[in-house]
Amino acid sequence: MENPFYLMCIKCGNYPKINKKDNEIITISCDKCNITSNENIKSIINYSSKWVSNAIYYCCSKHDEKIHANIYCKSHNLFMCNYCMKIHQDKDSFFAKKKKLFII
Numbered sequence: 889m890e891n892p893f894y895l896m897c898i899k900c901g902n903y904p905k906i907n908k909k910d911n912e913i914i915t916i917s918c919d920k921c922n923i924t925s926n927e928n929i930k931s932i933i934n935y936s937s938k939w940v941s942n943a944i945y946y947c948c949s950k951h952d953e954k955i956h957a958n959i960y961c962k963s964h965n966l967f968m969c970n971y972c973m974k975i976h977q978d979k980d981s982f983f984a985k986k987k988k989l990f991i992i
Contacts, residue, residue: 894960895932895939897921903962904939947972 897918917924957967
């Protein structure tokens with residue numbers, strides 16, 4: 889994706905749940921604010937939806953230049969590029985296995 893975008897709740901800024909209704913409409917909802925909206929996919933893609941964040945996020949890892957983040961890890965509250973997400977997943981898997989080893 890050339891220009892990444894993020895969907896955020898129009899009231900609280902929380903990351904909403906997204907469900908595909910059909911080929912043209914998605915349902916966006918925020919559990920925290922208890923609001924739901926049907927949005928045309930085209931309005932999401934062309935940034936005209938009020939749910940699309942105008943914030944641009946960059947990868948949280950250190951790079952020589954700023955790299956747009958296109959992945960968000962909700963568990964760790966991190967915005968990452970594809971490369972850093974792969975490393976993050978590998979580390980997370982490694983530590984999860986180590987914790988299991990210590991518990992046994």
